[in-house]
Amino acid sequence: MRSAKDFFRPLAVGAPAPVREVPFRPSRMIHFFDPGNEKMAAKVPSIAPQVDVLLGNLEDAIQADRKEAARNGLVQIAKATEFGDTQLWTRINSLDSPWALDDLLTLVTEIGDKLDVIMVPKVEGAEDIHYVDRLLAQLEAKAGITRPILVHAILETATGVANVEEIAGASPRMQGISLGPADLAASRRMKTTRVGGGHPGYLVREDPNPSDADAPRATFQQDLWHYTIARMVDACAAHGILPYYGPFGDIRDTLACEDQFRNAFLLGCVGAWSLHPVQIAIAKKVFSPSPADVAWARKVIDAMGDGTGAVMIDGKMQDDATYKQCLVVSELADTLAARDPELAEAYAAAEKE
Ligand code: GLV
Ligand code: MG
Numbered sequence: 001m002r003s004a005k006d007f008f009r010p011l012a013v014g015a016p017a018p019v020r021e022v023p024f025r026p027s028r029m030i031h032f033f034d035p036g037n038e039k040m041a042a043k044v045p046s047i048a049p050q051v052d053v054l055l056g057n058l059e060d061a062i063q064a065d066r067k068e069a070a071r072n073g074l075v076q077i078a079k080a081t082e083f084g085d086t087q088l089w090t091r092i093n094s095l096d097s098p099w100a101l102d103d104l105l106t107l108v109t110e111i112g113d114k115l116d117v118i119m120v121p122k123v124e125g126a127e128d129i130h131y132v133d134r135l136l137a138q139l140e141a142k143a144g145i146t147r148p149i150l151v152h153a154i155l156e157t158a159t160g161v162a163n164v165e166e167i168a169g170a171s172p173r174m175q176g177i178s179l180g181p182a183d184l185a186a187s188r189r190m191k192t193t194r195v196g197g198g199h200p201g202y203l204v205r206e207d208p209n210p211s212d213a214d215a216p217r218a219t220f221q222q223d224l225w226h227y228t229i230a231r232m233v234d235a236c237a238a239h240g241i242l243p244y245y246g247p248f249g250d251i252r253d254t255l256a257c258e259d260q261f262r263n264a265f266l267l268g269c270v271g272a273w274s275l276h277p278v279q280i281a282i283a284k285k286v287f288s289p290s291p292a293d294v295a296w297a298r299k300v301i302d303a304m305g306d307g308t309g310a311v312m313i314d315g316k317m318q319d320d321a322t323y324k325q326c327l328v329v330s331e332l333a334d335t336l337a338a339r340d341p342e343l344a345e346a347y348a349a350a351e352k353e
Contacts, residue, residue: 010137011137011138014141014144015137016147017148022174026340027244027271029283029287030089030274032057032061044081053086054083055119056073057090058071071107087116088114089118094122095131104118117150118132120132122183123167125163126167129151130170132173152174155232156179158184158188167235168241174239175242177235177236179196179244180247182194182249195248195249196249198256204222206220230267243264244270244273245260245264245272247275251278257279271287288336291350294350297330307320
């Protein structure tokens, strides 16, 4: 076993020291694009300022014979673009594919200074993170990178879910975890054929009417992803890293996308993937606390003083625990407002009301 004292030592001579805390930068939407698609690549400079994270996707959705074009496209785009405050991430191919090694070798040595986070798909256990961790340290040292590249795992296999806690704590590089509902459904042999979201067949039905057995009975659709998201959120919170909902594949169903994103937000997630520009605004709306909630949180914080004791506000009891919840909302609002002037204005206006 590695000594706790060595946990924050670089894994290669000359690699940057690991971070002790995950930097909390806004990442409400992780916007996916295909860097080998010239039309999409041309839009990068105009999309970058609209999103918190731009992710060059090399894995699924990129055809086998386009893998190199996507990888080389990302190198070119990263070199040619000033991203400002927007983070640049990539999703490499899975570790059992013939492309993952070259993805890491090329990207870290060519554009490692521009890459904030590397998303690793189909992570099954801590051993996958350890492999990437050591390799990244060697490549960072080789390329003279001074700031460690962080790692994000996709939770999309049954084994990965069984091992989610050890994945979350496998390395100081771990930045976060996203739910990958499409691959996870296949891995679990679920009988869905979609990318995330609910299913009309997954429901509970109200009891029969005792005096009319044939009377219609209301049904309520249930959330297929509740268990996994909740488990992922706990694993991430326990290890000080960030949880995310992943993709929502029905691009035209913006309402259900918003619902799915909001469920994840309320359970503790900080963002979701956007697969199409229409999902950018949805994620921005959902993963930014509402001005009314922020104003309420600040009212409670002000009334609670040092956070101890209890006060009543509008008939609702507040104590140390609600104070802490309000701090979560208020601190998130501060971080987002620092990047988003429109949001800053909306929060300030709501506080004055
Ligand atoms: C994402 O990669 C998924 O499989 O849902
Ligand atoms: Mg997947």
